[in-house]
Amino acid sequence: MTDETLAVRFFTLTDAQASEHIYMGNLKRALEDRDVVAVDDWREADVVHLFEVNFFTRDALLGGELATLLRILRSDTPVVVSTDDLYFIDRPELTARPRLYGLNRRTQRWLFERADRVVAISESVERALPVPHTDVIRHGVTDEYFAESPDGDSARAESRGGDSASAESPASGPGDAEPFVFHASLASKRKNPEAVLEVADRLDARFVLAGGGWEEKVPDRLREANVEVRGYVPETELVELYHRAAVFYFPTFHEGFGLPVLEAMAAECGVVTSDAYAVPEVAGDAAVLADPRDVDEHLAEIRRLLDDDDARRELGRAATERAREFSWETAAAETEGVYRDVSVTFNRSRSRR
Numbered sequence: 464m465t466d467e468t469l470a471v472r473f474f475t476l477t478d479a480q481a482s483e484h485i486y487m488g489n490l491k492r493a494l495e496d497r498d499v500v501a502v503d504d505w506r507e508a509d510v511v512h513l514f515e516v517n518f519f520t521r522d523a524l525l526g527g528e529l530a531t532l533l534r535i536l537r538s539d540t541p542v543v544v545s546t547d548d549l550y551f552i553d554r555p556e557l558t559a560r561p562r563l564y565g566l567n568r569r570t571q572r573w574l575f576e577r578a579d580r581v582v583a584i585s586e587s588v589e590r591a592l593p594v595p596h597t598d599v600i601r602h603g604v605t606d607e608y609f610a611e612s613p614d615g616d617s618a619r620a621e622s623r624g625g626d627s628a629s630a631e632s633p634a635s636g637p638g639d640a641e642p643f644v645f646h647a648s649l650a651s652k653r654k655n656p657e658a659v660l661e662v663a664d665r666l667d668a669r670f671v672l673a674g675g676g677w678e679e680k681v682p683d684r685l686r687e688a689n690v691e692v693r694g695y696v697p698e699t700e701l702v703e704l705y706h707r708a709a710v711f712y713f714p715t716f717h718e719g720f721g722l723p724v725l726e727a728m729a730a731e732c733g734v735v736t737s738d739a740y741a742v743p744e745v746a747g748d749a750a751v752l753a754d755p756r757d758v759d760e761h762l763a764e765i766r767r768l769l770d771d772d773d774a775r776r777e778l779g780r781a782a783t784e785r786a787r788e789f790s791w792e793t794a795a796a797e798t799e800g801v802y803r804d805v806s807v808t809f810n811r812s813r814s815r816r
Contacts, residue, residue, distance in 0.1 A: 468498045469802050472508035474535070476516050476528055482722060483515040486545070486584075486602060493603070493795035499802065510802045511535050513544045513578070518570045519563055536577050541805040543798075544574060545582040545600070547719025548591035549653075552740070557653035557717050579805040582798070584720045585741035598801055601745075602720050603791030607702050610731030610783055642769055643669035645708035645732070647701060647723050648715075650676030655737070658714040658758050663690050665762055668769060673704060705730035709775060710768050713737070714755045721745040725789055728782035733768040733775040735761055749778065749785035 473491055477483045491501055505511050518529060535542065549557070550571050555564035575581050575594050583589035583597045644666065648654040656677075663670040663685055672681065673693040681692050696704070705711065711727035713736040718724075721742045727734050728749060736742055737755035746752060751768075753760045768775040 468500055469509045469799070469806060470500055470502045470507055471802060472502050472505040472511045473514070474505065474511055474516075474528075474532070475514040476518065476520060476532065477514070485722065487514045489603065489605060489791050490794060490798060493791035494799065496792075497795055497799050499795075499799055505531070505535050505540065506538075508540060509806050510541045510543060512798075512802075513542060513574075515546060516544065516571075516574060517567065519560070519567060536574070541579045541808075542577065543580045543582060543801055543805060544578040545584060546571070546575075546588065546592070547584055548588040548740075549717065549719065551591045551593060552717065554653075554717065559651065579808070580801050582801065585744050587741035587744055588719050598797070600794050600797045600801075601789055602722055602725065603789050603794050604722075604725050604729045604786055605791065607698075608705060608726045608729040609786070610706060610729070610779070641669045642709035643671050643707070644710045644712050644765060644769075645671050645673070645704055645727075646712050647673040647704070648713070649674050650680050653715060653717045655714045655716050655755050656680055658755065658761065659712065660685070661758050662712060662714075662761055662765065665758075666765065668765075671704060671708070673701060701726075702730070705732055708732050710735060710765050712761065712765060713742075714753075714758075714761055715739060715742065716755050718742050718745075724750065725786055729786035731776075731779035731783045733778045734782060735764045735768070745789070746782075747785050749781040751778070 471494070473487050475483045475487060502508050513532075516532065550564065550568040555561040558564055558567070572593055575592070581592065581594045581597045583592060583599050584602060586599055589597050589599050646659050650656045659672070660680065666689070668689065670690045671693060672690065673696045675695050677692050678694060681690055686692065693700075705727050708727075711732045711734045713724055713727070713734065715721070715737050717739055718741050721736075724734060724736050724742060725745050728746070734746065734750035736746060736750050736752060738752040739755050743752055751764045753764065768778065
């Protein structure tokens with residue numbers, strides 16, 4: 464390490480499959496190309512970076528990490544918090560534990576007051592947070608999601624006719640010669656699972672679901688008709704599903720950012736999604752946006768894209784172009800700037816003591 468190298472402890476209390484771990488992991492990898500190193504012991508860190516701290520998960524309460532967090536907040540080590548706005552939109556019904564909404568809201572406020580800087584993951588989040596000054600640093604998307612590789616070869620292979628997935632493909636399955644609609648998420652309340660299942664039921668097309676929680680929600684009659692439930696899939700399979708899908712459907716009620724939308728757009732997939740919170744910020748004009756409750760419109764737009772190859776491909780090309788505006792390299796540069804600002808402020812304060 465050089466004198467300019469910053470040691471950072473990355474920390475979250477969320478479950479291992481939560482999106483915060485994806486965000487944290489991609490950012491850590493991008494920061495490796497800069498003068499930032501990750502350390503395991505927060506006491507060796509110049510800065511501690513917290514991601515979406517939820518104080519009241521089972522793992523947080525039983526795993527001992529909550530006590531570690533409290534020690535960090537009582538220390539002199541500068542703290543940066545990256546967050547979304549779920550506890551500041553007055554929609555407790557969208558959370559896993561609505562009864563704890565008020566308590567979570569108060570503890571989040573308390574955390575923000577003790578942080579040296581708060582990073583909002585979108586402008587939508589920045590507007591909702593009860594914090595006078597925040598830095599907006601948007602997520603990126605990694606290269607493997609893009610439909611066109613750096614050498615110009617296309618990774619798109621929509622499941623139709625001669626372009627069907629091979630038997631060896633992890634994303635292949637029964638009926639792969641058919642175009643399919645894809646949805647990926649944890650089947651939580653805010654992802655609008657009722658709309659997903661209604662569209663799958665009413666749509667005369669193959670429908671593929673990936674993510675945890677769907678096994679319990681999808682009835683046998685849909686599995687026997689047109690719905691495939693993949694469960695949690697590794698990233699390599701997720702990328703291939705994006706590349707092979709004709710349409711990505713994501714009728715979310717709330718997103719602090721909307722990373723699945725960005726991933727699908729990078730893969731040149733035609734995206735039908737909601738106009739809620741941060742999603743329009745990510746999608747721009749390169750996706751179909753609709754009220755998350757208007758299932759009839761969702762169906763009409765999905766059918767239009769399935770039936771009109773040219774319209775779908777034109778939307779996909781616009782989506783990929785839009786997705787290239789988001790990069791982890793940019794996020795890493797902006798995040799490093801925040802680290803250095805809080806470190807300089809801390810060192811100046813310490814020198815005056």
